[in-house]
Amino acid sequence: xxxxxxxxxxxxxxxxxxxxxxxxxxxxxxxxxxxxxxxxxxxxxxxxxxxxxxxxxxxxxxxxxxxxxxxxxxxxxxxxxxxxxxxxxxxxxxxxxxxxxxxxxxxxxxxxxxxxxxxxxxxxxxxxxxxxxxxxxxxxxxxxxxxxxxxxxxxxxxxxxxxxxxxxxxxxxxxxxxxxxxxxxxxxxxxxxxxxxxxxxxxxxxxxxxxxxxxxxxxxxxxxxxxxxxxxxxxxxxxxxxxxxxxxxxxxxxxxxxxxxxxxxxxxxxxxxxxxxxxxxxxxxxxxxxxxxxxxxxxxxxxxxxxxxxxxxxxxxxxxxxxxxxxxxxxx
Numbered sequence: 001x002x003x004x005x006x007x008x009x010x011x012x013x014x015x016x017x018x019x020x021x022x023x024x025x026x027x028x029x030x031x032x033x034x035x036x037x038x039x040x041x042x043x044x045x046x047x048x049x050x051x052x053x054x055x056x057x058x059x060x061x062x063x064x065x066x067x068x069x070x071x072x073x074x075x076x077x078x079x080x081x082x083x084x085x086x087x088x089x090x091x092x093x094x095x096x097x098x099x100x101x102x103x104x105x106x107x108x109x110x111x112x113x114x115x116x117x118x119x120x121x122x123x124x125x126x127x128x129x130x131x132x133x134x135x136x137x138x139x140x141x142x143x144x145x146x147x148x149x150x151x152x153x154x155x156x157x158x159x160x161x162x163x164x165x166x167x168x169x170x171x172x173x174x175x176x177x178x179x180x181x182x183x184x185x186x187x188x189x190x191x192x193x194x195x196x197x198x199x200x201x202x203x204x205x206x207x208x209x210x211x212x213x214x215x216x217x218x219x220x221x222x223x224x225x226x227x228x229x230x231x232x233x234x235x236x237x238x239x240x241x242x243x244x245x246x247x248x249x250x251x252x253x254x255x256x257x258x259x260x261x262x263x264x265x266x267x268x269x270x271x272x273x274x275x276x277x278x279x280x281x282x283x284x285x286x287x288x289x290x291x292x293x294x295x296x297x298x299x300x301x302x303x304x305x306x307x308x309x310x311x312x313x314x315x316x317x318x319x320x321x322x323x324x325x326x327x328x329x330x331x332x
Contacts, residue, residue: 050310051066052306053304054304073203075220076278088260096182106181119172120261129169140212141211143180169213172261173215179215203222213280245257277295291308
């Protein structure tokens with residue numbers, strides 16, 4: 001998945017607004033404000049297919065669809081990383097792994113001593129990122145996670161970047177390979193069993209034409225189900241929602257850290273704000289693949305997920321961040 005450093009500022013605006021006490025009916029109207037602002041954003045950028053779902057305090061208040069329905073599964077691009085992160089968390093809780101486990105302790109065939117934690121928080125020192133070169137893929141329709149991992153490891157680590165943040169999809173390919181190894185099952189089946197089934201999500205699946213991207217960008221999930229995923233695992237009463245700093249993370253900018261496939265920072269209401277975006281833009285001959293997604297889970301109680309058929313690689317998501325902030329805090 002392509003990742004823009006500019007996205008690191010997403011939600012900085014959110015952190016400046018404390019929760020405002022309003023009646024439930026006004027929350028519904030605020031949610032509709034977000035949908036209305038989102039529709040204007042779509043029109044401005046000529047996005048033809050998109051969906052949005054919005055909840056407040058774990059209750060869906062509004063949905064929107066433009067050429068699709070908010071209940072329709074769609075590619076979520078790099079929002080897949082948080083799914084992989086939660087799957088690893090579940091395996092750690094089950095005693096199958098630790099965050100200090102080294103890659104070659106689990107998979108002798110992968111000659112690397114990087115830790116699970118360094119892969120999760122993107123500080124492994126691997127910088128090549130074979131995933132950005134789809135013409136070099138061995139194939140796309142299977143979970144070729146071990147192959148991607150081997151290609152990245154063979155290029156070696158950048159000594160100057162070990163312990164420093166460098167966003168690399170291949171880190172999450174290695175995590176996907178670990179998930180397959182320790183469970184003896186496919187990545188897709190394992191994450192469905194550990195992450196989705198316990199919270200009642202039944203139609204999450206990998207994007208069939210791009211299954212190779214599974215652990216770093218291959219999931220298909222509706223906007224409604226992604227909100228459900230966020231409300232289940234990122235709410236204030238959960239481990240992540242309460243203490244993300246107790247889990248592997250790396251501060252990449254003052255007050256902003258990268259955790260288990262998500263960015264987070266302290267909020268203004270006693271909790272944390274979480275967010276991430278994803279984008280994929282592929283064109284070769286007559287073949288194109290273009291999609292993107294975005295989520296925000298705020299300590300003011302709001303959860304927002306969108307997916308769309310645009311890669312939004314030119315600052316559109318940063319603009320959307322500002323629009324959401326204004327819509328949430330506008331009087332109905």
